[in-house]
Amino acid sequence: MTDLVAFWFYTMRFIASAILLCMLIYVGIRMAISTVADDKAKYKKMLVDWVCSLVLIFLLQYMAIAVIYVNDAIVKSLKTVIEQMNFSELMNGLVLDAVLGVGITGMVSAFVYCMLVGQTIFFFIAYINRMLKVGFLIIISPLISVTYSIDKMGDGKAQALNNWLKEFIYTILIQPFHCIMYIAL
Numbered sequence: 001m002t003d004l005v006a007f008w009f010y011t012m013r014f015i016a017s018a019i020l021l022c023m024l025i026y027v028g029i030r031m032a033i034s035t036v037a038d039d040k041a042k043y044k045k046m047l048v049d050w051v052c053s054l055v056l057i058f059l060l061q062y063m064a065i066a067v068i069y070v071n072d073a074i075v076k077s078l079k080t081v082i083e084q085m086n087f088s089e090l091m092n093g094l095v096l097d098a099v100l101g102v103g104i105t106g107m108v109s110a111f112v113y114c115m116l117v118g119q120t121i122f123f124f125i126a127y128i129n130r131m132l133k134v135g136f137l138i139i140i141s142p143l144i145s146v147t148y149s150i151d152k153m154g155d156g157k158a159q160a161l162n163n164w165l166k167e168f169i170y171t172i173l174i175q176p177f178h179c180i181m182y183i184a185l
Contacts, residue, residue, distance in 0.1 A: 005135045009061075009142070016057055016142035023050055023149065049149040056145035056161070063165075064138060067172050074176040082183060091116075123178060130171060137168045 027050060031043040097109035147160040 001131070001135065005138055008139045012139055013057060013142040016146045019146050020050065020054055020057070020149075023053075023146075046149070046153055049152040052152075053145050053149040056148055057142050060141045060145055061138075064141065064168065067169055071172050071175055074173075075179060078176060078179040078183065082179075085183070119182065123182070126178070130174070133171050134168070137164065137171065140164075141168075 024047075027043055027046050031040060031047070034040050034043060095109075095113060097105055098113045100106070141164065144160055144164045148158045151158045151160055
């Protein structure tokens with residue numbers, strides 16, 4: 001999966017670079033033929049936004065890597081908490097109580113065990129969805145950086161980049177909260 005995402009990321013980065021080159025040519029031609037000072041100022045601002053887009057193409061991947069490393073560090077620290085709790089012994093005791101328990105203890109243990117199995121299946125499906133979503137967000141990140149300069153030309157705001165950042169960070173950093181929920185249950 002990572003090789004496929006890397007291949008498409010590099011392909012999209014190449015396409016985004018080509019689009020930025022076309023935009024540079026357009027802005028350069030417009031700057032050269034404009035005679036009004038207001039137009040020249042507008043095109044100089046467009047050129048600055050273009051440079052920001054170019055920088056974003058190459059820096060956005062490092063920001064994504066940093067967010068993933070922070071997430072991994074948090075999850076690894078939560079893993080040590082789970083290992084200290086003797087989680088496997090708790091699960092073995094729960095299964096024994098569910099199978100061998102009589103009365104209310106056996107019923108409650110079976111219910112809790114079924115809830116844990118259901119939660120594990122839910123997290124499995126959620127993480128397949130999360131893996132696909134993160135892969136897609138990484139693949140489109142170069143195109144998002146191209147839209148930065150286009151958005152800035154329109155209304156002076158970069159909504160696409162802001163939305164991408166929020167969605168990417170949320171999708172990555174939801175994992176520690178899922179770990180905490182799993183530990184709590």
